[in-house]
Amino acid sequence: MNLSLKLQMRQSQSLVMTPQLLQSIRLLQFGAMELDAFVRQAVEQNPLLEVVAPGRKAKDTSAATHSEPGPADSAPARSGPLQGAGAERGAGGVEDLADERISLLAHALREVADIFPGAPERRIGEACAMHLDDTGYLRASAADLAADLGIGQDRVSACLLTLRMRAEPAGLFATDLADCLGLQLARHGRLDPVIAIVLDNLPLLARRDFQTLRRLTGEDEDGLMDILGEIRRLDPKPGLAFARQPADIVAPDVFVTANSRGGWRVRLNTRSLPRLIIQNDYTSAVDTMAEGDRAYLAQCQQSASWLVKSLDQRARTILKVTSEIFRRQDAFLTRGVDGLKPMTLACVADAVGLHESTVSRVTANKYVQTPRGTFELKYFFTNAISASDGGDAHSAESVKLRIRRLLDEETAGAVLSDDDIAERLKEQGIDLARRTVAKYREALGIASSIQRRRELNAARLAS
Incomplete structure (x- = not known):
């Protein structure tokens, strides 16, 4: 066995996560409150940065500002603009209302x-x-x-x-x-x-163990149902x-409203976007500074410029992804959950030219205010349920809504089992297995058919 020393040269490529790239990724997945806290911390550490309040004009001496992307128009609506869609509802602060209730x-x-x-x-x-x-x-x-x-x-x-x-x-x-x-x-x-x-x-009543309760009380079923009622x-x-519980307030990151052409307008909530300026006050005194101070100032200048660019890129990416989401989900805006279509992160990523992980970060902890209410962006990504008649697939959320509607119409004498629900859905063109029906029913917090029958009988007797 011969041992020898050799000098070899190899060329390879690898992805290096620079601090600036890591910062951009973090900014992208931040929600409004996390972003505000991060920016304020950056302003405290960097003397060149200043936060500009909404409505305030930036100073003429600023070197750069965080630009605000304009609105984007989504796909045309399939019906006329909805009535009562507030253009700026939720954009401002919430007024404190007097509560006349005593503690x-x-x-x-x-x-x-x-x-x-x-x-x-x-x-x-x-x-x-x-x-x-x-x-x-x-x-x-x-x-x-x-x-x-x-x-x-x-x-x-x-x-x-x-x-x-x-x-x-x-x-x-x-x-x-x-x-x-x-x-x-x-x-x-x-x-x-x-x-x-x-x-x-x-505890027996909570478990609906009526048989044991009848044995303990000596009452028949009708008597026990009367007590339960x-x-x-x-x-x-x-x-x-x-109790005085404060309302759980969510500030939307994006607004979707009807435009004058029968389509939809997507725009950012500028009140939730921190607006930064870079001060030039220190640059005039660079020549008189010590070497260490000049290096520190240059580092602050580079860091401030990168943060402003990252915030601008974050805003544009959110606007691009949200516009694509509602181009695909325009039926939701006109019909509600019934119009929700199956959609994945991958299909949106391919459409906007971004990686799937980037779209996932954009939609995390972000909220959109629509004429149908305020939703987390993640809500619009749902699995596809195949159609029994070979038509378009249905979204999981719209199927859950149909299940809830079916069960809301139940009476004490006509309680649907999971098999019955699956059969009713099949009649509506939705091919869903019984076990999937049970999973969706449990996700909605709806009890089994046996428990629902008992509760309906108790409610009937109590009325």
Whole structure:
């Protein structure tokens, strides 16, 4: 075996992810809030960058600005422009509206003051009100309250009993769900021993184990359905009526509105796009700066220019991809979910000349406001369901809508099984297997046919 040293030259190619390229990729997949946070951090680190507020003109000394791509017109609509399509709805800030509802704590304190005019009992009642959770349940025992107040437990229990019997709404100051329902039934004189057994076995009711409940209560099916209907009319969480939950607000990245030619106009929400300018104030003093300062300034200049170009490219890419999406989904804009067509990332990527991963990043965490509502861009990418008659394929979302409509029309005497649903869909030209129907039904949060039949019977008997 001969060993020898040789010097060889090889030529190869490899993809190198530069810091600038990584930054462009990150900007592309950022949502509006993430982008705003990233830009503000960049402005803090770079003295040459400045954020321009919407409506404010850039200074004449700026070297570059983040340009804003103009609107794009999508495919023509198949029907006339929709009425009531707000052109700028959702673009501005949301005004704070006065909420005249009082909080749960304020309401509970009023109830305490009305029930206990005397100071000692009112102090106990106020302590109880302070330990209510959002549902209106009391999350402290009489022993704990007595220890905190330094008084006897019997006195606390007596005051708490009065509150539970008299406070409105009924069920306030309950300790758990069964107690809350029992307080409401007792207020109406309906807490008999049979209903008490049902309340003691709420897990069986949740599992719809009516056979065991009939055995425990001695009631027949009609009697048990009557009890179930009465329980269903109660409020399991009376405290939530006073909850003040802030609205989940989504600022759209893109607007789609009807244009004057019967088509659709796609434009960016400029309020969600950070607008940057590069200051020239420092460049006049470059000659008097030290070598290290000049190098730092040059680095800041390069970084600022690249960020402005990256933001501009991001905006143009979002506009290009969104315009292609609604060129393909124009029927959705006129007909709603029924008009939604099957569409993949790959087909959009091929149409706009981008890589599939780029389209995936563009549509991630981005929202579009349409005449049909505000949706995440990912919503418009759905699988294809083949047509039984050889026609155009159907989108998965439109098929789910048809399933929901079929089940909304059910009655107690005509509950559809998954096989029945598959047969009905086939009559409508949709070829879908029973197991796929079951998967879509579960994704919609709809119970099985057996559970739905029981609930419909209970609702019929309770009405």
